[in-house]
Amino acid sequence: MRYLRARPQWLVTIAAIIVVVVxxxxxxWGGLVSDLLLPTPDELWSGGLDLMLNGYKGYSLGGHIGLSxxxxxxxxxxxxxxxxxxxxxxxxxxxxxxxxxxxxxFLRPLPQLAYLVLLIVxxxxxxxxxxxxxxxxxxxxxxxAARDGVRNVSPARVLAAKSLGASRAQIxxxxxxxxxxxxxxxxxxxxxxxxxxxxxxxxxxxxxxxIGWLILDAGRFLRSDYVVxxxxxxxxxxxxxxxxxxxxxxxxxxxxGR
Amino acid sequence: MSDLLIxxxxxxxxxxxxxxxxxxxxxxxxRAAVPTINIGYFIETKPTMIAKAQGWFEDEAKAKINWIExxxxxxxxxxxxxxxxxxxxxxxxxxxxxxxxQGIPYKLIAxxxxxxxxxxxxxxxxxxxKSPADFKGKKxxxxxxxxxxFRLLGFxxxxxxxxxxxxxxxxxxxxxxxxxxxxxxxxxYVWSPAKAKLLADGGEVYKTYDVLDEKGxxxxxxxIARDGFAQPHPEAVVGLxxxxxRALDLYTSNPTEASAVVGTAAGVSAQVAEDNLKExxxxxxxxxxxxxxxxxxxxxxxxxxxxxxxxxxxxxQKSIRKSRDLAxxxxxxxxxxxxxxxx
Numbered sequence: 001m002r003y004l005r006a007r008p009q010w011l012v013t014i015a016a017i018i019v020v021v022v023x024x025x026x027x028x029w030g031g032l033v034s035d036l037l038l039p040t041p042d043e044l045w046s047g048g049l050d051l052m053l054n055g056y057k058g059y060s061l062g063g064h065i066g067l068s069x070x071x072x073x074x075x076x077x078x079x080x081x082x083x084x085x086x087x088x089x090x091x092x093x094x095x096x097x098x099x100x101x102x103x104x105x106f107l108r109p110l111p112q113l114a115y116l117v118l119l120i121v122x123x124x125x126x127x128x129x130x131x132x133x134x135x136x137x138x139x140x141x142x143x144x145a146a147r148d149g150v151r152n153v154s155p156a157r158v159l160a161a162k163s164l165g166a167s168r169a170q171i172x173x174x175x176x177x178x179x180x181x182x183x184x185x186x187x188x189x190x191x192x193x194x195x196x197x198x199x200x201x202x203x204x205x206x207x208x209x210x211i212g213w214l215i216l217d218a219g220r221f222l223r224s225d226y227v228v229x230x231x232x233x234x235x236x237x238x239x240x241x242x243x244x245x246x247x248x249x250x251x252x253x254x255x256x257g258r
Numbered sequence: 259m260s261d262l263l264i265x266x267x268x269x270x271x272x273x274x275x276x277x278x279x280x281x282x283x284x285x286x287x288x289r290a291a292v293p294t295i296n297i298g299y300f301i302e303t304k305p306t307m308i309a310k311a312q313g314w315f316e317d318e319a320k321a322k323i324n325w326i327e328x329x330x331x332x333x334x335x336x337x338x339x340x341x342x343x344x345x346x347x348x349x350x351x352x353x354x355x356x357x358x359x360q361g362i363p364y365k366l367i368a369x370x371x372x373x374x375x376x377x378x379x380x381x382x383x384x385x386x387x388k389s390p391a392d393f394k395g396k397k398x399x400x401x402x403x404x405x406x407x408f409r410l411l412g413f414x415x416x417x418x419x420x421x422x423x424x425x426x427x428x429x430x431x432x433x434x435x436x437x438x439x440x441x442x443x444x445x446x447y448v449w450s451p452a453k454a455k456l457l458a459d460g461g462e463v464y465k466t467y468d469v470l471d472e473k474g475x476x477x478x479x480x481x482i483a484r485d486g487f488a489q490p491h492p493e494a495v496v497g498l499x500x501x502x503x504r505a506l507d508l509y510t511s512n513p514t515e516a517s518a519v520v521g522t523a524a525g526v527s528a529q530v531a532e533d534n535l536k537e538x539x540x541x542x543x544x545x546x547x548x549x550x551x552x553x554x555x556x557x558x559x560x561x562x563x564x565x566x567x568x569x570x571x572x573x574x575q576k577s578i579r580k581s582r583d584l585a586x587x588x589x590x591x592x593x594x595x596x597x598x599x600x601x
Binding site: 050057120121124206213220221222226 | 361403422437576577579
C-alpha cells in the first residue's frame with residue numbers, strides 16, 4: 001500500500017486515460033462495438049484530420065470554433081458583467097433586492113430550452129437569439145453570486161471601516177467589493193459552465209455554424225467520427241475557458257485563500 | 259462466510275444446466291408469440307394515420323404496438339441501431355439511403371409515397387425570384403437531414419450555386435413558419451402544413467421537383483423493418499403492410515371520409531388534411547412491386563439506383579463516410595413481405 005501511495009498523482013491519471021483508450025481501441029477494432037456507435041481510433045483520427053483540413057459544411061474548423069467562442073464570449077461577457085452589477089446592487093440595497101429577486105429566482109432554475117422557441121419568435125434566427133439565450137443563462141448565476149458575496153462580508157470589517165470614518169462609497173470600494181470578489185469569481189466559473197452547456201441549445205437555432213451545431217448535424221447521420229472529434233474539441237475548449245478564468249481569478253483576487 | 263460463496267460441484271453443474279436451458283429457450287417460442295412491436299412514426303397527414311387510429315395495425319399484426327413519435331428519420335435510424343425501434347413508418351429516402359450505406363441492420367420493405375411536388379421550394383413573391391441566379395444572396399431554410407434538404411442541395415448543385423452564394427439555414431417546419439412571418443428568410447424547402455402556410459402568407463412556388471426528379475433527385479417516404487425483428491416475425495410484418503393497404507384503399511375509394519379520420523389523428527381540420535393528402539403520390543402497393551419502384555424478390559427495381567445516387571450525394575455533403583455498390587441497396591430492399599401482403 002505504501003509503495004502505491006508513493007506514486008505521483010499524475011501517473012494514476014495517465015494510467016486511467018490509457019486504460020480507457022485501450023478498452024476503446026479493443027472494443028472498436030475488435031468489432032465488439034459498431035462504428036455507428038463509436039468510431040475506431042483510426043476513423044477518429046482521419047475524421048478529425050478531415051475536419052481540420054477541409055472544414056465542415058461551409059465553414060473551416062477554425063470558423064466553427066471562432067463563431068462558437070464569439071457567442072459564448074458575448075453571452076457570458078454581457079451576462080456576467082450585468083449580472084454582477086445587478087447582484088452588487090441587490091446586495092447593497094434591500095429594495096433593489098426585493099425588486100429583482102423574484103425575476104432572478106424565476107430565471108435561474110429555468111431550463112434554457114423551455115424558452116428557446118420564444119426567443120426565435122422575438123429575436124428571429126440570426127445571432128441575436130443565440131447570444132440572448134447565453135446571456136440569460138449567465139445573468140442569474142452571476143447576480144446571485146455577487147449578491148451573496150456582498151451579504152457575506154463580515155460586519156466587523158464594515159463596522160471597523162465605518163469607525164475609522166470611511167464613507168459609504170469608500171466602504172464599498174475598499175471593503176465590500178474586495179471581500180465579494182472571491183464569490184463573484186466562483187459565480188463566473190459556474191456561469192461559464194452553464195453558458196457553455198447552453199451553447200448546443202443556442203446553436204440549434206437555425207444553425208449552420210459553430211461546434212455545437214457541428215456535433216448535432218453530424219449526429220443526425222450517425223457520423224460518430226465527427227461527433228467524437230467535436231466532443232473532444234468542445235471539451236478541450238471548455239477546460240481552456242475554465243483555466244483562463246482561474247488564471248484571471250489568481251491575478252485579481254490574489255489574496256484569496258491566504 | 260467463505261463456504262457460502264464458493265459453490266459446490268453439484269451447484270455448479272445445476273447452474274450450468276440452468277444456463278443452457280435458458281439459452282435454448284428463446285429458440286422455440288419465437289414464432290408463436292409476437293412481442294410488442296415498437297413502431298417509430300411521424301404525426302403527419304398520411305393514410306397510415308387511418309390504420310393507426312382504427313387499430314388496424316394491431317389487428318393485422320396480431321400484436322401490441324408501442325407507438326414512438328419521432329421528429330426525423332435520423333431518430334428512426336438511431337432507434338434501430340439501438341434496438342428500440344422495430345419498424346419505421348414514413349422515414350425519408352435520404353435517411354434510409356444513409357442508413358443502408360452505414361450498414362444499419364434494417365430493410366426497406368415498402369413505400370408510402372413518391373414525394374414529387376409535395377415538398378417544394380417556396381419563395382417570397384415580392385422578392386421576384388424567377389431564375390436560379392436570383393437566389394444569390396438569399397436566405398433559405400429547410401430541416402437539415404430531411405428529403406427536402408437533399409432536394410434543396412440538389413437544386414443548388416445542379417444550378418452551379420454554392421453555399422457561399424446562398425445561405426441555407428437549418429430550421430424545423432414550425433420554426434420556418436415563424437421565421438417567414440418575421441421576414442427572416444426569403445424562401446424555404448419544406449412540406450405542408452408549413453408549406454401551405456407560407457403560400458398563404460405571400461409565398462409562391464418555385465418549381466424544382468420535375469427537373470430534379472429527372473436528374474436523379476427522386477425523394478420518397480418509406481417503411482423500414484429492423485432485421486432482428488422482421489426475420490423471426492415475418493407474419494407480423496406482412497400484417498402491418500396489409501393494414502396499411504386497407505388504409506390506402508379507404509383513402510382511394512373514399513377520400514373525404516379518410517381525410518376526416520386523418521385530420522382527427524393528426525390534429526388538423528379535415529379540410530387541411532384533405533389538401534395535404536392531395537399533394538402526395540401514394541404509390542399503390544401492387545405498383546410498388548414493379549421495376550419502376552421496388553421490384554420483386556430477386557428482381558430489384560429502379561429505386562435501388564435512386565438510393566445509391568442519394569447516398570453518393572450524401573457522401574459529397576460529408577453526411578456519411580462512404581456509399582456502397584448498387585448490390586447493397588438492392589439487398590437493402592426486401593419485398594417478400596409486400597408481395598405476401600398484396601397476394
